[in-house]
Amino acid sequence: MRYLPMIKYILKRWVKILVLLSALLLGFALAEMLSMTISLSTSISVAQRQYSTRSHPPGVYVQVGRPAHTTGSTLPPCSAIPRLLQASNPKAAAPLPPTLPGISSPRPAPQIDRVGFPENYRNEFKLIYVVDRPDNKQVRVICGNDIAAAVKPGKTFPYGSVFVMEIYNAKQDANGNILKDEKGQYIREALTAIFVHRKEQGFGADYLDDRSGEWEYIGYRPDKTYLPNAAPGKTNACASCHLRQAGKSEDYVFRKE
Numbered sequence: 001m002r003y004l005p006m007i008k009y010i011l012k013r014w015v016k017i018l019v020l021l022s023a024l025l026l027g028f029a030l031a032e033m034l035s036m037t038i039s040l041s042t043s044i045s046v047a048q049r050q051y052s053t054r055s056h057p058p059g060v061y062v063q064v065g066r067p068a069h070t071t072g073s074t075l076p077p078c079s080a081i082p083r084l085l086q087a088s089n090p091k092a093a094a095p096l097p098p099t100l101p102g103i104s105s106p107r108p109a110p111q112i113d114r115v116g117f118p119e120n121y122r123n124e125f126k127l128i129y130v131v132d133r134p135d136n137k138q139v140r141v142i143c144g145n146d147i148a149a150a151v152k153p154g155k156t157f158p159y160g161s162v163f164v165m166e167i168y169n170a171k172q173d174a175n176g177n178i179l180k181d182e183k184g185q186y187i188r189e190a191l192t193a194i195f196v197h198r199k200e201q202g203f204g205a206d207y208l209d210d211r212s213g214e215w216e217y218i219g220y221r222p223d224k225t226y227l228p229n230a231a232p233g234k235t236n237a238c239a240s241c242h243l244r245q246a247g248k249s250e251d252y253v254f255r256k257e
């Protein structure tokens with residue numbers, strides 16, 4: 001019976017031991033909570049950093065032909081990659097344009113469209129690059145007119161520069177998994193939106209604090225009607241994002257080197 005003295009001791013001091021044990025438990029709980037807040041705040045700051053840096057969102061960027069800055073004329077036309085299925089009902093398939101968190105509409109934006117649908121861009125514009133975006137299951141095709149396509153990295157764009165970004169849904173299987181072609185690239189399905197921006201002298205002033213240089217923005221459906229969220233008066237989010245994410249040093253254009 002060598003445990004007897006110990007049991008007696010425990011019985012005598014049970015109040016003290018209980019207090020000690022609960023203090024220990026409380027300590028553990030506090031430490032756990034603290035480490036949770038620490039990891040939470042780091043993940044928030046990581047997210048903020050990702051949002052505020054100029055880096056592109058996750059995606060596979062495919063350089064087309066020779067880099068845009070060698071000379072615009074060596075680039076293929078915008079229509080170079082064969083187009084797949086067209087949306088049977090493009091209006092139904094049109095996605096909302098990306099919006100900035102925390103910015104509610106309506107925010108200052110030009111009330112009229114001075115950009116204009118770039119007629120014949122598929123033949124006349126140069127294909128600059130293609131992005132496969134896993135986050136929103138899209139393929140984005142970026143083209144520029146000759147003026148824009150000839151600009152070297154780090155240089156500002158001359159007036160008359162126009163960019164187009166075609167947004168396609170990426171083909172998916174029944175479970176929503178993105179399908180790829182033999183080169184590992186996403187397969188374009190419905191063309192849902194045509195985003196355009198144009199630079200002209202004095203453009204962009206109506207965006208006020210969200211102005212991104214002298215660019216104005218607009219979003220069309222493939223049938224050349226306006227996307228409801230990117231129509232005249234509704235394009236503040238475009239300028240805001242290009243202002244903050246592409247930045248002045250890039251003349252507010254997301255360029256790939």
Ligand code: HEC
Nearest residue numbers: 098163164165195196197217218219230237238241253254
């Ligand atoms: C949340 C940020 C964001 C918003 C909002 C946004 N864009 Fe962009 N835009 C991008 C990014 C990033 C790219 C580069 C392509 C890519 O990685 O998807 C881009 C590329 C473009 C391009 C190709 C030329 C370039 O600047 O690189 C055009 C044209 C364009 N956007 C127009 C628009 C229009 C029009 C709107 C509003 C209807 C808009 N964008 C809203 C982030 C944004």
